[in-house]
Structure formats: structure tokens, C-alpha cells
Amino acid sequence: MIGVKLISSFRAGMQVVKSAKLRSLSLMLGIIIGVASVITVIAISTGIKAQISSQIRSYGPDIITIRPTSVGLGSGLVRGSDLANFSISNPMILKDIKTVSQATGVAEVAPLTLVSGPVKSSSGVYKPGFVVGTSSSLPNLINQSLAFGNFFTSSPANNGNVAVLGQTAAQDLFNENVPLGSSFTFHGQNFVVAGIFNSFNATPLSREANFNNAIFIPNSTAESLTNDTAPTYEIFARAKQVNQTSIVAKNIAAALDTEHGGVSNLSVSTGNQNIAQNNNILNLLTGLIAGVAAVSLLVAGIGIMNVMLVSVSERVREIGIRKAVGATNQQIRSQFMAEAAFISLIGGILGLALAFIIDMAIRASTYLTPIITWQSVVLATGVSLIIGIVFGTIPATRAASKDPIEALRTE
Amino acid sequence: MPLIQLQDVSKLYGFGDATTLALDEVNLTIDKGEFVAVMGPSGCGKSTLLNLIGLLDKPSHGQYRLNDKLVSRLNSNQAAKIRRDKIGFIFQFFNLLPKLSALENVALPLTYKGVTQTKRLKIASEMLDRVGVQDREYYLPGQLSGGQLQCVAIARALVNNPQIIIADEPTGNLDSGSSRLVMELLSEIHKMGNTIIFVTHNPELTRFATRVVYMHDGSIVHDESSTVGRVANRARKVLYTLPATKEEDDLAGVSLLMKALPIKSSISDRLSPKYLTKNNIKRRSKRKALGKQAK
Structure with missing residues (x-):
């Protein structure tokens, strides 16, 4: 039952994407760029971390290095x-x-x-x-x-x-x-x-x-x-x-x-310490850059909310018709939520694809080997889905609360 | 047991000085299997009455029983479910979703019932067959004629096998040929046991009804049962005895029925210069002339 509903909401979402391709694409663009940049930054830093620690490890974690400070x-x-x-x-x-x-x-x-x-x-x-x-x-x-x-x-x-x-x-x-x-x-x-x-x-x-x-x-x-x-x-x-x-x-x-x-003024450190030190610095940097990229995701989410609000007011009559034929408030709400979630999920997946392309380009043109982990893939899809749901809530609630008679009366 | 029972139902819009009384303590009982035509001038509350019966709206006062169950105070979700399962709507402007095909439009109420897509489309296809537009299944509403659109809308109203069909001027936007087609379709549905309530401005269409309700200013002013195949008495009066509406009547929103209904003319009407028509002046001069002859 829930499965059927999910599939039908998904179909509805697809219909919206099909019927308003340009709008959906411009909506997705924010998510695409945001997801791609977050994943790329994390991938580069993971790659550097792996490279450095593999080098330190190749010396052996039990090695002690003494360096002038x-x-x-x-x-x-x-x-x-x-x-x-x-x-x-x-x-x-x-x-x-x-x-x-x-x-x-x-x-x-x-x-x-x-x-x-x-x-x-x-x-x-x-x-x-x-x-x-x-x-x-x-x-x-x-x-x-x-x-x-x-x-x-x-x-x-x-x-x-x-x-x-x-x-x-x-x-x-x-x-x-x-x-x-x-x-x-x-x-x-x-x-x-x-x-x-x-x-x-x-x-x-x-x-x-x-x-x-x-x-x-x-x-x-x-x-x-x-x-x-x-x-x-x-x-x-x-x-x-x-x-x-x-x-x-x-x-x-x-x-x-x-x-x-x-x-x-000599520093004495062990291999493990070196790895930890490197990772600390890289994590800090990664966090900073990924944070900036995450702001772009937030902006994309607000964009989705905005366009969904416009879409709701454009489709008041449709809402009225759907209510007249028996849609409950929840069904209307979940329809609009599904649309927003669908759009941002697709955006997330496209962003992921873009990140993979950027990854290959970086590997080809520099000495860096970015690593896209499955965790960051899951994170990206999850976050884009959540953005859709969170920022789809207000427009969807507004759609659900429309009075059917007034909705039917609007042109 | 009556199917629909309205008791002293009133509906108010707005508040304060801007309050309008759309329905004024209406009492109406409709039994299962009736084919009710609702007539009346624009703004008399016909649509409000239909919206109330169809649970799209709630009465401000009074009680509404559907199947002997008090439904006037249901919450919106419960009302939506009753709408879905027991009531089918047909509108003057069809109200089909422009981006869905005829088939998907018909299947829409089933979506909200949780029927699977394959089953949904199969039932919808059967419905379209029943209303005679099966060959237009995959057309978008923009590609269909008015009559075909209304047939699709009727199929949508029927798809959940509802007890009650509510049609708000179903022929208001159709030519006479399509109107007949639609009304014949509705009367076929009526013969299968559905209760149909429809609003119309066309007295001819009362031929299809078993009962005609006349409304004015939010009240039911006349209620008569009618024989199928004959125009209802009051409606016939409108059809044959009254002059057609003039241009200024149209502009003022005065309908034929308004002219046919027994309304006492107010004092202001008597004082208006319109009251002293040419005929009166002529008659007076005639009388004078006769008096002179008598002398």
C-alpha cells in the first residue's frame, strides 16, 4: 500500500519534471553544483589523506622521525x-x-x-x-x-x-x-x-x-x-x-x-603521530571548504522552496480538482513533497555524476587521486533528498490547506 | 430512509457588514434514485447548495445527513474520503487536468483510493467505453471537443461507482447537440440507480428530471415532481409565456426564471418611471376619449 503510494507519488513527480523541464533543470542546478562540489572536496581530501598515510605507512608506523622545527x-x-x-x-x-x-x-x-x-x-x-x-x-x-x-x-x-x-x-x-x-x-x-x-x-x-x-x-x-x-x-x-x-x-x-x-628545536614524532597530524589539518580544511559548499546546498534548497511556492499558486485549480475527486489534505501534501524530493534527488544524482566526471578530470590532469567513498555517495543522495523534503514542506502544506471551493473558482 | 437530508441549513459568506447569506435555512430531502434539477437565477445559491451536498463546503448552521449520518461537521479528511467514495462531480468547465490524458484524468479518483496503476487504467478505460469516448483515451483535454470533455468528466465522476452524481451546469458550456448527448448519458446513469442532482438554466433539460427545485435568494421557492420526458410546469412557464431576456437583463444578471417567479414589486418599482409604461398612458388617453364620446 505504502509502496503503491510511493511509486505513484514518484510518477507524479516525474510528470512534473517532464511538463516543466527548464524550470526543473534550473531548480536542480543548485543541487547539482552543491552536491558535486561537496563530494569533490571530500574526495580530494580523502585522496590526499590516503596518499600521505600510505607513504607514512610504507615507512612503517613504528618509525620515529626527527626533524628541525x-x-x-x-x-x-x-x-x-x-x-x-x-x-x-x-x-x-x-x-x-x-x-x-x-x-x-x-x-x-x-x-x-x-x-x-x-x-x-x-x-x-x-x-x-x-x-x-x-x-x-x-x-x-x-x-x-x-x-x-x-x-x-x-x-x-x-x-x-x-x-x-x-x-x-x-x-x-x-x-x-x-x-x-x-x-x-x-x-x-x-x-x-x-x-x-x-x-x-x-x-x-x-x-x-x-x-x-x-x-x-x-x-x-x-x-x-x-x-x-x-x-x-x-x-x-x-x-x-x-x-x-x-x-x-x-x-x-x-x-x-x-x-x-x-x-x-627538533621535533620527534612517530608515524602514527604524523598520520594523525596530517589528518587533523586536512579534516579542518575539508570541513571548511565542504561547509562553504554546503551553504550552496542550502541556497539551492531555498530556491526549491521558492519555485515550489510559485508552482503551488499556479496550480491552485489543479489542487481544487484533486480535492473534489477525493484527495485528502495529506495526499495533496505528499504529492507536492514528493515532487520537491524527486527534483532534488534527481539533482543529487546528477551532481554525483558530475562529481565522478570532475574526479576523473582531476586524476587525469594532476597528481591528486581523489577518492569518492560510498559514504559520501550515500550522504549526498540523502542530503539532497532531505533538502527536497525539508524545503518542500512549506509549499506542500500551503497546497494542502487550500479550500477546495476557492481553489476551483480560481482561473 | 432519505439519502440526503438538509435541515435548516444556512450558509454565510464573509463577516461583519460584508456578510452574504448564500443559503437561508434550506430544508431539502432527496431520496435514493431521484433525478433532481435545480433551477434559479444566478447567485441564488444553487452552486452553494450543490457544494454543501457534495461535501466541498460546510454549512454555517443546520444539519446535513447523508445516508442518515450527520456529515455537516466532519473534518476535511473524512469529507474527502466520502467525496472520493460516494460522490461524483461534474462541472460546467469540465475541470480536467490539462496535463493528464483522458484516461489518466478518469483514473484520478482511483489514485487516491490506492488502486494500482494497471488496475486503475483498466477501470478508467472501461468507463470511457461506457461514455462512448474510448477512442480518445490518450488525448489530452486540449485536443478534445466540449462534448467529449464532458463525457470524460462524467466517466471520471462515475469511476468510483458513487451513489450521488452532482453536476453543476453540466451543459452550460456545450452546444445543444452535445447537451443532449450529456443529458442522455446522465439519464442512462440515473436508470442504473444513481441519484443525480444537477443545476441548469435551460428549462428544456427538466425533461430528464424526476423533480425540479426552484431557488431564489438562498431559499427554495418551489419544489415539484416532474414526469420524465415533459418539461416541468414552472419551467414551461419560463419557456413559453415570458418574453425572452433583453440585453439590459443580461447585463444586470436577470434571468428568465427571475421574471417568471412571483415576486411582489416593491414600492420603489411602482414609483419608477418604468412603471408608467406607454401602455398605461395609452389606456388613460383611451378612457378619456371614451368619456368624451359618452358625453
Whole structure:
């Protein structure tokens, strides 16, 4: 019975849409734009969140990162060609690396120390590349495997002028996929390629500061090349026991504070903390933008109410006729509500379709991968339906309360 | 047991100084199976009476019993359900929904009863067949002639198999051929046992009625039973003995019936110059002339 009524109300709604196509479309437009923008904003932010946390997770949630609190250029957004200007106002130094590795509960440590200077090979200077001094623990710490060769070990015999290359760096430097044993010049010294990494996950916002462009050399070599002046912009560490990660992070922070005389401007964070921090910021931003988009939905709802009111006063005679043949007030009300709900629901579905198209366009033209979740789909359809019902109530009630005789009398 | 029973029913419109008395303590009893014609000048309360009987309106005073059940104080939803199940309306201007086809228009009352669409359209199609416009099922009202429209409207009124058919000037907007068609259709329906109440200005149409009620200024002034096939007595008077309405009568809204009804002329009428017609002046001069001859 209710089903029959629902279907017939839906049919009535469809009839209205058919009979007033332009009006219905202009009505829907507000809902379409509103739903599409809310879904797109949420999808972009979900996508970024997923990308960032997958990157952090690929390093492992138990990894502890130590960073200077102020960096001249955002470390994530550095271009290779900018490296000459790269400055860290308070870079970490060799002593910090030692302090971290000696803190209680630390199993292994890998610094990332930037060494500036041109990299020359037989095919010329490799500009986008950058040289990073690190320790033998790096592949293990960031869960990164090698495609070919071996990473340098901590034993001094295997720890001199050797280098491990990111995939792009290997390709660009030597024009071959597996340049194992090839050599390049850096700071006047010859380096031999010992291994090549598998491809690193791309950073979400930039392809430039990509480890695929990086050349890794042992940290000791890096320090000796620069007389211990190379800036270390990040230190990775891992606790001996995974469940001790946060305690060890505190130990590290305390040790660094002691070393810096109580005032350390280094931040120590764990993978989970990073994810949470990122998510917090993104959620805030998403909330703000989605809120603005939601206002457009509200405006669309008011538009629906307006047009429905006009429609009611245009169709007074129809209401009169329907009442004369036996429609109750509720039936008239639900008819008009169904019309409003139908229009806004269709608008919501079209908006959803538009959001999917925008999503594809974003994927095609940027590095972002927006994710439209089923929750946001349900939310969008639900919200558009509710908008129709809420803003259809007043016009529908007005239609239902028309006096049949007066309604029949109007032209 | 009478089907419709009005007891001292009054209907007032407006309030304060602007109050108009549309119905003035009307008493009317209609039995099942009657074919009642309601006649009277414009504004005499015919339509108000029909709206009250059809439960579109509520009386201001008095009692209305339908099937011996007091319905004058029903709430709007209960009234709507009775309208749906027991009463069929036919209007002068057809009142079909312009965007629905003839078939959908006829099926409309069934929609509100909760009948499924397939069943609805089947019943509606049968109804259209009954009134003879089945070949126009999928036409929109704008594509049909007046007579066909009224047939569709009659089909709609009949679709719920109502006890009472209320027709407010069903032929008021039709040519004489279509009028006859519509009235014959109504009398066929009457023969099947339905009670029909209709308003008309055309005395000829009282031929179809079994009873004629004359109204004036909100009251029933005359009520006569009539033989089917003959024009009612009072209506015949209107038809044959009175001059046709003049142009100024039309402008003033004076109908033939108003002229036929026994209304005492007021003092102001006597004093008006119209009262001293040419005939009176002629008669007076004749008398004078006769007097002179006698001398």
C-alpha cells in the first residue's frame, strides 16, 4: 500500500519534471553544483589523506622521525634545481645523529644529510639529482628494497666512495637501467654505483623531491666531503620493540634536549603521530571548504522552496480538482513533497555524476587521486533528498490547506 | 430512509457588514434514485447548495445527513474520503487536468483510493467505453471537443461507482447537440440507480428530471415532481409565456426564471418611471376619449 503510494507519488513527480523541464533543470542546478562540489572536496581530501598515510605507512608506523622545527624550504617540496639555495636554519649535526642512536631503546638510525654540489658522469652534469648521506639502516627503516646490487653496509671496507641510486637517477646519469659498477664524480672524488633502488612511492604534491632522483652515499663519506658541515634535515630511527615506539620517541627527545642544553628545536614524532597530524589539518580544511559548499546546498534548497511556492499558486485549480475527486489534505501534501524530493534527488544524482566526471578530470590532469567513498555517495543522495523534503514542506502544506471551493473558482 | 437530508441549513459568506447569506435555512430531502434539477437565477445559491451536498463546503448552521449520518461537521479528511467514495462531480468547465490524458484524468479518483496503476487504467478505460469516448483515451483535454470533455468528466465522476452524481451546469458550456448527448448519458446513469442532482438554466433539460427545485435568494421557492420526458410546469412557464431576456437583463444578471417567479414589486418599482409604461398612458388617453364620446 505504502509502496503503491510511493511509486505513484514518484510518477507524479516525474510528470512534473517532464511538463516543466527548464524550470526543473534550473531548480536542480543548485543541487547539482552543491552536491558535486561537496563530494569533490571530500574526495580530494580523502585522496590526499590516503596518499600521505600510505607513504607514512610504507615507512612503517613504528618509525620515529626527527626533524628541525624550522626549515628554509619545505623539505617535501624541494626541487632538485633549488638545492643550491636549500638552507635549514637549524640543521642537525653529526652529534645529534649520535645522540639519537645512543638514546635508550633505539635499534637503528638513518640520517638524511644533504650534500650540495654538482654530480658529473660521462654524460654530463646531472641537475635534478641530489646527494643524500645516510646510513646502512635506511632500506630497512623505510621498507625500501633494492632492484639491483646491494646497499652499503656499516663495515668500513664496504663503506667508502660507494653510492646507491634511485631509479630515475640511474637512468638519467648513465642512460642505462642497471649501471652497476659505473662511476661518477662528486666533490672531486669518484663514486662507484653499488646498487639501485626499486621505485619509491611518489610524494603526493610534488614529483620533484622524489627519492627516485636521489643518490645515496654513506653518511661518513658525506661528512668528510664537507668537513662535517652538511645539513641533516631528517633522522629516521626505530625502537627495538615496536610497542615501545612512543616511549623511545620520548627518550630521544629527552636526550636531544639534554644535548642542546634543555632547549631543542627538533621535533620527534612517530608515524602514527604524523598520520594523525596530517589528518587533523586536512579534516579542518575539508570541513571548511565542504561547509562553504554546503551553504550552496542550502541556497539551492531555498530556491526549491521558492519555485515550489510559485508552482503551488499556479496550480491552485489543479489542487481544487484533486480535492473534489477525493484527495485528502495529506495526499495533496505528499504529492507536492514528493515532487520537491524527486527534483532534488534527481539533482543529487546528477551532481554525483558530475562529481565522478570532475574526479576523473582531476586524476587525469594532476597528481591528486581523489577518492569518492560510498559514504559520501550515500550522504549526498540523502542530503539532497532531505533538502527536497525539508524545503518542500512549506509549499506542500500551503497546497494542502487550500479550500477546495476557492481553489476551483480560481482561473 | 432519505439519502440526503438538509435541515435548516444556512450558509454565510464573509463577516461583519460584508456578510452574504448564500443559503437561508434550506430544508431539502432527496431520496435514493431521484433525478433532481435545480433551477434559479444566478447567485441564488444553487452552486452553494450543490457544494454543501457534495461535501466541498460546510454549512454555517443546520444539519446535513447523508445516508442518515450527520456529515455537516466532519473534518476535511473524512469529507474527502466520502467525496472520493460516494460522490461524483461534474462541472460546467469540465475541470480536467490539462496535463493528464483522458484516461489518466478518469483514473484520478482511483489514485487516491490506492488502486494500482494497471488496475486503475483498466477501470478508467472501461468507463470511457461506457461514455462512448474510448477512442480518445490518450488525448489530452486540449485536443478534445466540449462534448467529449464532458463525457470524460462524467466517466471520471462515475469511476468510483458513487451513489450521488452532482453536476453543476453540466451543459452550460456545450452546444445543444452535445447537451443532449450529456443529458442522455446522465439519464442512462440515473436508470442504473444513481441519484443525480444537477443545476441548469435551460428549462428544456427538466425533461430528464424526476423533480425540479426552484431557488431564489438562498431559499427554495418551489419544489415539484416532474414526469420524465415533459418539461416541468414552472419551467414551461419560463419557456413559453415570458418574453425572452433583453440585453439590459443580461447585463444586470436577470434571468428568465427571475421574471417568471412571483415576486411582489416593491414600492420603489411602482414609483419608477418604468412603471408608467406607454401602455398605461395609452389606456388613460383611451378612457378619456371614451368619456368624451359618452358625453
